[in-house]
């Protein structure tokens with residue numbers, strides 16, 4: 001089950017904007033997605049929360065002619081709350097699957113099988129295991145002589161503080177020890193000299209978790225000398241959904257953040273599509 005809330009819209013908006021910019025001259029893309037999901041899944045209780053309203057409105061209003069990459073991708077994949085696409089399916093819609101190579105990690109067997117079926121005979125490999133295990137085997141590192149831009153994207157459930165889960169139970173969450181793993185993979189990609197970006201998203205974080213996510217991820221970007229931006233949108237019960245972009249490409253992080261702010265303010269303008277009454 002996919003979630004389909006404003007946080008997922010933030011995630012897909014940001015990733016599609018990065019992909020569109022990184023491949024604007026017709027380049028192919030190397031993709032590393034640590035939390036892939038099946039190519040499409042039905043949404044989990046899409047109508048329950050008011051904060052889902054904007055995401056559902058955007059799904060309903062998506063057009064193949066939009067100048068917003070995520071809306072083009074939603075239209076091209078016939079995205080809906082019954083058939084909500086994952087990021088890799090959106091990128092394939094934007095670029096064509098032959099222009100994608102890389103690795104998708106997914107721990108749920110049924111999602112893994114669906115991914116294997118969908119990406120059969122392509123240059124995208126499926127790792128049906130914890131992304132940390134794939135990392136330990138070197139599978140997430142770029143190939144020798146990488147010849148294309150890259151995107152590394154992480155979509156864990158949320159950020160947890162040290163002590164909220166044991167190291168071996170980090171599972172679907174992002175925690176401080178993961179940032180060190182990311183540093184190795186990210187540095188490996190930066191060293192290729194190809195342009196690229198890393199994005200990561202956490203959902204429903206309170207101020208204390210938001211502060212820790214921001215601070216650890218911004219420190220990572222600064223250690224590698226990358227430009228970075230934090231993006232966000234309100235979640236339920238006073239929480240926030242947050243994303244971070246760090247990149248080797250001048251101005252790309254700031255452009256993604258400005259694009260998201262513009263997209264949100266337009267989404268909130270009077271006349272925005274209201275897909276269905278909310279209980």
Ligand SMILES: C[S@@+](CC[C@H](N)C(=O)[O-])C[C@H]1O[C@@H](n2cnc3c(N)ncnc32)[C@H](O)[C@@H]1O
Pocket residue numbers: 002008034035036037038085086087088105106107108111129130131132155156157171172173
């Ligand atoms: C939030 S969903 C991802 C949504 C997806 N990225 C998209 O494009 O909308 C998280 C996915 O990550 C998978 N997952 C959770 N923990 C994982 C881990 N440690 N390694 C790989 N996949 C994981 C879950 O089974 C789930 O399908």
